[in-house]
Amino acid sequence: MKNARPSGTVHLVRHGKVENPKGVVYGRLPGYHLSEIGRRQAQQAANHLKNRSIGALWASPLERAQETAAAIAELHDVEIVTDERLIESGTQLEGIGRTWLAFATSPRHWWRLRNPMKPSWGESFDDIKERMTDAVVDALASAAPRDAVIVSHQTPIIVARNGLTRRWGPPWRGPTRCDTGSITTLVMEDGRMVDASYFAPSI
Numbered sequence: 001m002k003n004a005r006p007s008g009t010v011h012l013v014r015h016g017k018v019e020n021p022k023g024v025v026y027g028r029l030p031g032y033h034l035s036e037i038g039r040r041q042a043q044q045a046a047n048h049l050k051n052r053s054i055g056a057l058w059a060s061p062l063e064r065a066q067e068t069a070a071a072i073a074e075l076h077d078v079e080i081v082t083d084e085r086l087i088e089s090g091t092q093l094e095g096i097g098r099t100w101l102a103f104a105t106s107p108r109h110w111w112r113l114r115n116p117m118k119p120s121w122g123e124s125f126d127d128i129k130e131r132m133t134d135a136v137v138d139a140l141a142s143a144a145p146r147d148a149v150i151v152s153h154q155t156p157i158i159v160a161r162n163g164l165t166r167r168w169g170p171p172w173r174g175p176t177r178c179d180t181g182s183i184t185t186l187v188m189e190d191g192r193m194v195d196a197s198y199f200a201p202s203i
Contacts, residue, residue: 005191006164008140009147011049012157012184013072015064016041016201027094027122028087034067037203041181042071044201048183050075055146058139060086060153068181069151081142085131088153090123117170125159125170132160140188154178161186165193 016038059069158171
């Protein structure tokens with residue numbers, strides 16, 4: 001994180017469910033849009049935030065995040081700021097099926113799974129934490145004194161929350177939830193989290 005001690009309220013929104021009929025790891029691949037359920041989840045997230053005073057709405061450039069942000073923007077007089085730092089985590093497994101059977105039948109990818117703590121298959125968690133927390137600091141500064149909304153992806157959101165709350169470890173450790181369409185709200189004071197809440201759509 002930059003040499004900053006962020007203050008303010010940030011809502012970390014995971015995009016809604018994606019249309020993925022082939023069940024692949026889509027990562028940063030283009031063309032993956034919200035499904036019908038995903039659009040409903042995005043609308044529920046927008047409704048959850050409708051009474052908040054939103055000063056900044058930042059989103060990953062990927063379609064599913066932009067579509068989720070658009071649902072939120074409809075209820076607030078704020079433009080979507082597209083920020084590359086909020087993009088999905090980089091992976092060398094794009095296009096592979098998401099089941100263990102798919103990995104078992106793709107031996108050329110086995111070596112990439114050698115170190116899940118880094119992880120060895122793509123962008124490091126340290127790099128994700130740096131770019132995400134920097135973006136949060138900038139979004140909060142842009143929104144002040146109102147709330148900031150950031151629309152991103154599962155792993156970046158969990159890593160950002162861990163970084164802001166000074167928790168260590170890969171994103172799958174611990175009880176942290178990040179369902180599609182969910183909102184993780186953090187209240188920061190001088191770099192310290194003083195309150196947190198979690199919202200998940202009912203579908």
